[in-house]
Amino acid sequence: MTLAPSVLAADFGRLEAHAREAIDAGADWLHIDVMDGHFVPNISFGVPVMRGLRALADETDTPFDVHLMIEEPDRYLEDFAEAGASVITVHQEACPHLHRTVQAIHALGCRAGVAVNPATPLVMLEDVLGDLDLVLVMSVNPGFGGQSFIPGSTDKVRRLRQMTSGAQTAGAGRPLIEVDGGVSPDNARALLDAGADVFVAGSAVFRGDVAENVAAFRRAEMRTA
Ligand SMILES: O=C(CO)[C@@H](O)[C@H](O)COP(=O)(O)O
Ligand SMILES: [Fe+2]
Helix, strand or coil, X not given: CEEEEEHHHXXXXXXXXXXXXXXXXXXXXXXXXXXXXXXXXXXCCCHHHHHHHHHHXXXXXXXXXXXXXXXXXXXXXXXXXXXXXXXXXXXXXXXXXXXXXXXXXXXXXXXXXXXXXXXXXXXXXCCCHHHCCEEEEECCCCCCCCCCCCCCHHHHHHHHHHHHCCCCCCCCCCCEEXXXXXXXXXXXXXXXXXXXCEEEECHHHHCCCHHHHHHHHHHHHHCCC
């Protein structure tokens, strides 16, 4: 299980220290939720905040996992790549020329991800799957942290895993499957069994004791099905 805490749920008044707690506790990636107030109803933050976390990411060798919930993401790909993104994920619903966008992400030297909203069927990704490094299954409607997990998402992950088992990507044998929204130690085991690889968690990591929260995910991982 790759655990990617979403810093959207961190205390912005002590963002670096709070993110460091998660990394020190064993988190693998830092998930960066960028919201523009158009594609989603909320505005979060952009490149400058990511730059503020760059020294921490470099020092701890922690990849930035950038989730762009913005319209016309192509306009900003270069900025996020320069700010240190390892993975850049765009939304299928925001990209009329998705294949071109994926190519642009790769040309910048980043891994390319595509996210699908809860109402978007997986078939929308069928023709680009072979070009993707990661598929993000949204398990809430994007725009806010702290929402409840939509139960059908586990089955969506399972169906995606079946779809991708034969797919090839440039580096690995298949794209990673990431799940995002309402993810917690309570649903992590079922998501693992369904085939998820990367677990984004905001509230479940940053609310309360961060080290204990990360440990709870690791315990869920160890549980047998
Ligand atoms: O992309 C999003 C929301 O749009 C997520 O990454 C949330 O930030 C996850 O927060 P929790 O649901 O885990 O609190
Ligand atoms: Fe996200």
